[in-house]
Amino acid sequence: MKMARLLQRLGRLMLVLNPAACFILLTEGKGKARAYLSHMWWMFTLRESLPVFTTSPLLIPRVRVEEVFEGIDISHVELLYPMPRPGGVKVEELIIICAIVRALNPKLIVEIGTCEGRTTINMALHSPEDAQLITLDLPPDSPPQGQKGAIEGGLDYRQMGIPKPGLLFENHPLKRKIKLVLADSTKFDWTPYEGLVDLVFVDGAHDYESVAKDSENALSITKEGSVILWHDYGVVEGVTAALNKLSERYPIKHIDGTSIACLRR
Numbered sequence: 001m002k003m004a005r006l007l008q009r010l011g012r013l014m015l016v017l018n019p020a021a022c023f024i025l026l027t028e029g030k031g032k033a034r035a036y037l038s039h040m041w042w043m044f045t046l047r048e049s050l051p052v053f054t055t056s057p058l059l060i061p062r063v064r065v066e067e068v069f070e071g072i073d074i075s076h077v078e079l080l081y082p083m084p085r086p087g088g089v090k091v092e093e094l095i096i097i098c099a100i101v102r103a104l105n106p107k108l109i110v111e112i113g114t115c116e117g118r119t120t121i122n123m124a125l126h127s128p129e130d131a132q133l134i135t136l137d138l139p140p141d142s143p144p145q146g147q148k149g150a151i152e153g154g155l156d157y158r159q160m161g162i163p164k165p166g167l168l169f170e171n172h173p174l175k176r177k178i179k180l181v182l183a184d185s186t187k188f189d190w191t192p193y194e195g196l197v198d199l200v201f202v203d204g205a206h207d208y209e210s211v212a213k214d215s216e217n218a219l220s221i222t223k224e225g226s227v228i229l230w231h232d233y234g235v236v237e238g239v240t241a242a243l244n245k246l247s248e249r250y251p252i253k254h255i256d257g258t259s260i261a262c263l264r265r
């Protein structure tokens with residue numbers, strides 16, 4: 001594992017010392033090359049904002065979103081708070097998630113990992129008027145998650161500088177569709193929701209065990225025709241390894257151009 005981490009760091013360091021920097025130096029001069037390098041260094045130190053080269057291979061087949069959701073319309077998708085924080089759901093991923101919500105017309109949506117509530121509010125925006133969205137994040141008195149490391153465990157909202165989950169929707173009219181639950185998703189009692197949920201977005205803790213547990217729960221609360229989406233496949237090691245394993249039993253697909261993995265049951 002130590003070796004893998006060292007290789008990851010070396011790989012990212014090579015991004016900094018890449019031929020592009022030399023090219024900029026030769027064609028645009030010292031100033032531009034220095035600006036480029038300082039930007040790359042900033043990216044390098046912000047581990048979460050870079051595509052991380054996971055040690056697990058990407059085994060899940062990559063398909064275009066239209067292959068999973070025939071007729072899906074991504075020609076026009078309205079977004080609230082479109083710009084992501086570093087490491088957050090990318091604009092194009094948010095567009096695809098919202099288009100899936102529109103295509104699916106879900107009555108009950110579950111999100112694991114609320115954070116500031118950016119994906120929550122956008123899923124609420126694109127869901128039917130009578131839809132309900134349950135979103136889970138950790139209670140304020142829970143121990144910090146990031147102790148396992150940003151890559152293995154993922155940071156919790158407090159470590160990302162977000163004082164409480166759901167800030168983006170707490171005073172928004174769309175709040176009427178959203179129920180925020182403060183609980184550890186891996187320990188939460190999901191039995192009242194068994195077989196009832198149309199769409200689950202798994203984006204909570206990012207270590208292998210938690211992703212495996214959240215996925216198991218997502219499977220138990222969904223039914224035939226439901227959809228499960230995961231964020232950070234191919235970006236975070238725990239997510240990638242857990243989904244590779246799960247894909248031995250379920251026909252999970254990796255949506256092209258994104259880190260979203262998708263299971264249409």
Ligand SMILES: C[S@@+](CC[C@H](N)C(=O)[O-])C[C@H]1O[C@@H](n2cnc3c(N)ncnc32)[C@H](O)[C@@H]1O
Nearest residue numbers: 113114115119137138156157184185203204205
């Ligand atoms: C990557 S962020 C979620 C981002 C959000 N889904 C979005 O699209 O903007 C992960 C969130 O999961 C929360 N989290 C981590 N472990 C959790 C757990 N065991 N149960 C519930 N939430 C958890 C963190 O506090 C953090 O806010």
